Structure formats: C-alpha cells, structure tokens
Amino acid sequence: MPKPLTITTPGDRDIVVVREFDAPRDLVWLCYSKPELVRRWYGLPDWQMTVCEIDFRVGGKWRFVTKSPGGYEMGSQGLYTAIAEPERIAQTEYYDDDWTKGGSENVVAFTEHDGRTTATMTVTYSSPEARAAAVATPMADGMEIGFKRLDAVLAEELAA
C-alpha cells in the first residue's frame, strides 16, 4: 500500500500535496488526462461527477462538476497552461462560486522510481488572503451548504 500523502504549506500562497502510487508514470499520466479515467477517482466520497470535460492541450479548457448526495453542485474550471508529457501538467482553477477569490494555479509534477510514481501537486493562490479564503472553503463549508439546501428541500416537502 502506498504511504499516506503529505501536505505542507510552504510560502504564504501555496499548498503542496505529495503522494506516491504503485504504478508507472505513463499510467498515472493517463489517469490525470483522460476524462473517462478521471471520473473514476476524482472528487469527494459519495459525490457524483456530473461533468468531466477535458480538452487536453495547452490553452484547452477543463471543467468538473461534482454533485453532493443532497443535490448541491460544485463546479470548477480552468485552462491548461503547460503540458509536458509525462512529467508535468499546469492548469488554472476557478470555482464557480469564486471561493478562492481569483482562483489558483495548479501544477502536478510526476517522477518515477522503480516503477512507482510520485505526484507532487502545488496549488498557488493569488495572495495570502486568497489562500486563507480557499482554506475557509469549500471542504468545510461546501458540505454545510449541501446540508442547508437539503434542509430547505425537506422543509418544502414537509410544508406541501
């Protein structure tokens, strides 16, 4: 089993997530770039991926929408700014609700050792304040928003 990921916050605008996989780099690369494969792993547990569009070329657009069990939809999108197969993918990311106040630049770098691949994801926000804003959402509050919507639906059903 691969080791659990490490997460660090170097500098005042970055979040860095490092994880190792028991697979060669070419395969991991495909899992990051083919929508039919991305669908099978990306997202929150129990959330359904309703949109997974990937125009995998520099300047190409990507868009993900995931839906909570309560019906709340969380969408994000951006452009691919650099693609160096099979080493590095750089892309911008903006949430529909602009939780991150100006989006972020995400870079995933892949290195391979003995048939194992290490993925290093660096998320860089536009300012320390933007990172703070991102930190305050959507992991913590997204779910809460979902539950609130569910509450509203339940209340409507009960009132009818």
Place this chain on the structure above:
Amino acid sequence: MQRQIGASGPLRHALTIARNKSETKNFTPALLTALAVRFITKSFYNTSVIQMTPSERLDATFIALSDPTRRAILARLRDGDATVNELAAPFDISQPAVSKHLKILERAGLVTRTNVGTSRPVTIEAGPMREAADWLEKYRDFWEKSYQRLDALLEILQTPLNTDKPAKTKKQRTDDDA
C-alpha cells in the same frame, strides 16, 4: 478602586456610569469583581473570534499566520507569556510595529492580552490554530480518499485482461494432464 483592578476602556466606562447612577456604598468587593469579570469577558468577546463565523475565523487565522514576524512571535510565546517589550527585543522593528502584529494575532484569537497591570502580558491561544489544522486535515482527507480510488484504478489498469487468465490456466492444466 479603578486603578487597583487595572480597569480600562469599557470596564472603566461602565464603572463610571454605574457609580454615577447608584450609590457607591452598594459596590461591595464581590460585586465589583463580578462586574469586572463580566465586562472583561464582554469586551473580549466583542473584539475576538467568538463573533466570527468559522469561515471568517479561518481567514483571520491564515492571514495572521502568513507573516514571518507573527510566526516568530507565536513561536516565542510557546515558551511562555511575554510583554510587548520582550517580544520586540529579538526583532529589528519598533514596539508600535510589534503592537500592530499583536493586534492582527489578537483579532484571529491566536493570542490574548490580560488587562492586568500596565505590562499586559501576551498569552498564546491554541484554539484557532487547531481549526486551521482541522481544515488541512479535511483537505488531506479529500485528496487521500481520491488517491485511494486512484490506487484501485491503477491496480485494475495494471491487471492483465481477465479473458486471458482462464484460458491460460485451462491450457496449463491440459498440459499438466498430458
């Protein structure tokens, strides 16, 4: 009386109003203590993290932590309370500058300053830091769960196609039998 308990700001104001309103003889030490506690608590709540939403608290915490001087101040406070002068000593910055940093830390609830005496020692508070750590833990959980599914997917992708397997086993058995 005011000076003895170091009353300042809202407390002093409240005491003045109270004293003007009623007779001084009613102010027993116990009542004064109760009043002091109430107003210190109230003024602390008004200016602190208690009134913020969790989201705003995290904003305040991460903004407060995004400066090297403030991180150094917090590191120093882990060793125990300190006055502004003591905190300013290791830095090449003025005492007002340190006070400004302290205000930001205070707003995030990362430190508190007691209203006792003139030195007003600064104390580190663990609560908001824990909330920030909790968020990082959720972020970690999001990616760890996604990556665990990626592990499973990578394993499937690396497994030879099922259609080959039974055929091969069958063939081997036939060979062995023969």
